[in-house]
Amino acid sequence: MRSSLTRRDLLAAGSGLAAAAALPALSGCSSLASADSDPDTLVVHTQLGTTAPGSPTYLAAVDRFREENPGVKVKNLVNGDDLAQVYETSRLARKEADVVMVNLYDKTLAWTDVGATVDVRPYLDDWGLRGRVLPAALADWTDDEGRLRAFPYFATNWPVAYNRALLDRAGVDAVPTTGDALIAAARRLRAKGIAPVTVGGNDWTGQKLMAQIIQTFLSQEEARHVYTTGDFSGRGARRGIEYFTHLRDAGVFADKAQGLTSDSMTTQFNTEEAAVQSAMSSALAKVPEKVARHTEVGGWPLADGAAHDGPTVIRAYTLIGFWISPNGVRKIEHVEKFLRFMYREDTVARFVTESGRDMALRTDAVSTGFPLVGAAQRLGSEVSQVLLPDVYVPPAAAQPLITATSTSFTRGTSAARVRAALESAYRSA
Numbered sequence: 001m002r003s004s005l006t007r008r009d010l011l012a013a014g015s016g017l018a019a020a021a022a023l024p025a026l027s028g029c030s031s032l033a034s035a036d037s038d039p040d041t042l043v044v045h046t047q048l049g050t051t052a053p054g055s056p057t058y059l060a061a062v063d064r065f066r067e068e069n070p071g072v073k074v075k076n077l078v079n080g081d082d083l084a085q086v087y088e089t090s091r092l093a094r095k096e097a098d099v100v101m102v103n104l105y106d107k108t109l110a111w112t113d114v115g116a117t118v119d120v121r122p123y124l125d126d127w128g129l130r131g132r133v134l135p136a137a138l139a140d141w142t143d144d145e146g147r148l149r150a151f152p153y154f155a156t157n158w159p160v161a162y163n164r165a166l167l168d169r170a171g172v173d174a175v176p177t178t179g180d181a182l183i184a185a186a187r188r189l190r191a192k193g194i195a196p197v198t199v200g201g202n203d204w205t206g207q208k209l210m211a212q213i214i215q216t217f218l219s220q221e222e223a224r225h226v227y228t229t230g231d232f233s234g235r236g237a238r239r240g241i242e243y244f245t246h247l248r249d250a251g252v253f254a255d256k257a258q259g260l261t262s263d264s265m266t267t268q269f270n271t272e273e274a275a276v277q278s279a280m281s282s283a284l285a286k287v288p289e290k291v292a293r294h295t296e297v298g299g300w301p302l303a304d305g306a307a308h309d310g311p312t313v314i315r316a317y318t319l320i321g322f323w324i325s326p327n328g329v330r331k332i333e334h335v336e337k338f339l340r341f342m343y344r345e346d347t348v349a350r351f352v353t354e355s356g357r358d359m360a361l362r363t364d365a366v367s368t369g370f371p372l373v374g375a376a377q378r379l380g381s382e383v384s385q386v387l388l389p390d391v392y393v394p395p396a397a398a399q400p401l402i403t404a405t406s407t408s409f410t411r412g413t414s415a416a417r418v419r420a421a422l423e424s425a426y427r428s429a
Contacts (some may be wrong), residue, residue: 001152029285041073042334043327045087045097047320049078052152053282054355060154061350063150065341072334084108091116091325099335104141104149104318105390106398112149117323119318121148127336132343136318137360140391150321151339152360154351154370157281157376158208158314159383165294166194166275172184175296179243179303179312183250189275190251197272200265201257201409207401208280209300210408212314213247216306227389230397230426241422242415243303249411258409284372285356299373299383308384311378316388317360400425 038064048058062074077097079086084107090096100117102108111117121142124130129151130138137152162175170188174181184322186196200206215223217236226237254274262283268274270288278300287295299311322342325365328335341347349365351357356370358377367373393401406420407413413421 001340007058008180022214027383038073038324039331040071040334041075042099042331043075043077043097044099044101044338045077045079045082045083045090046101047078048101049079050074050080051079054284054351054357057350057354059345061342064347065338068229068341069337071301072337074338075076076185079345081417083235085414088116094327096325096327098325098331100150100323100325100340101153101320103154103320103390104322106393106395108149108323109391110146110394112143112321113145116327117325118148118329119147119149120151120322120324121146123324123332123336123339124148124151127340129343132361134317134360134362140317141321149401150323151322151343152317153342154320155358155360156315156319156388157358157373157379158212158316158377159284159297159379160311160313161253161269161277161279161284161287161372162296162298163269163272163275163291163294164296170275172193175298176301177298178301179247181250182247182301185275186250186252193276195254195268196263197252197276197278198254198260198268199257199278199409200217200260200262201253202259202406203261203402205265205278206257207405208314210244210385210405211389212278212300212312214310216240216243216300219307220385220387222307223387223389224392227387227392230394230423232422234236238419239305241418244281244408245413245415245418246407253321253409256407280319281356281373281376282319284376285367285370289373291358292372297372297379299379308386310382310384312386313379313383314388315385316390318391319358319360321360394426 008153014219044181048055064078066074083102087096087100088107109302112119133152137155141152143149166189167185170192172185172188176182176185189196214237217239218226226232232238232241254268265277266286267284269277270291272291299313302308322339324335343361345363348359348361348363352359352363352365352367353369354374356367367377392401404425407421408418
């Protein structure tokens with residue numbers, strides 16, 4: 001989806017009219033603006049810096065960068081899920097940060113197209129950093145016009161975590177690999193007062209799991225078409241929706257899953273109230289050691305006639321990248337120093353060993369201190385990979401899909417109504 005001319009003009013050129021409204025919205029910064037007029041201060045807008053996985057490692061890396069580059073100051077602006085909105089507001093005021101660390105999703109999909117950030121491909125090549133990036137990551141971050149939206153950095157491995165101790169308590173002999181086995185396990189777990197699969201049915205975690213289940217009968221090419229167009233009328237997509245509703249109405253998901261969030265999902269699994277969760281690697285890194293000791297990772301169970309050889313996982317390379325703003329181009333020498341430092345093997349290795357992050361860059365480092373992350377990295381041919389839909393869903397449909405997700409996780413909602421809700425989310429796009 002291409003953005004409107006009005007949006008393009010506003011984000012590319014900025015707007016003095018928006019400046020007054022923009023400035024108070026910038027959390028963690030001065031009352032002036034997010035950008036710093038000091039030519040020797042590099043302003044980085046990031047989601048790392050508080051409780052986000054990898055924050056301590058990032059802050060330590062920035063301190064080391066400052067020590068090695070005394071002529072360059074670094075100012076961090078920290079936001080959470082609202083980072084994209086805050087950045088766009090600051091861009092309207094021409095006060096945006098020089099570098100932005102955020103994932104490729106929803107609003108950010110349009111940034112390079114509308115000039116809110118720049119194509120970084122020439123810099124990647126000029127700075128000799130292409131060889132550091134995994135080819136799949138370069139493909140994921142490249143748009144349809146051949147522009148590289150950002151310097152890839154964090155990746156994610158999104159398997160399914162199974163609490164073996166809870167399964168054993170319920171008399172489930174093996175981690176389920178088929179839908180029938182999952183339903184049988186859910187019944188046994190419920191009989192013991194244990195929630196089966198916990199999921200944030202009211203936010204992005206539920207949307208991702210539902211997308212994963214719908215892809216049970218889709219090839220990657222077919223899935224790409226479905227999530228790009230919002231056309232769920234094909235036989236494979238309809239079968240996937242029916243499989244989802246079959247599992248839901250059989251009691252596979254935790255009670256009232258349509259009202260749960262990612263936080264409640266994580267809490268239920270980490271406190272052993274629930275036996276199973278579909279968890280990205282950053283969540284796996286947070287599983288308490290006493291729970292991790294008896295947790296296995298695998299894929300989502302398949303139904304008969306599936307398009308895949310084994311239970312499915314999601315792998316993606318678009319979790320966090322380094323975007324360069326128009327303001328950043330004016331400080332490109334400082335940006336180059338910063339990105340060369342962040343791409344260094346020793347810096348990358350610290351994120352793996354200290355924070356359990358999966359990386360979109362080449363590295364020999366192993367997450368030995370995070371056993372579930374390491375186990376997920378070692379999953380081989382026993383699982384099959386499905387698409388993360390984020391880079392295909394039009395930005396205008398992203399939030400409506402979350403609303404459709406909550407409706408879909410409500411027991412009794414027919415497959416036809418689920419399909420209608422999903423397709424309706426695309427109409428405004």
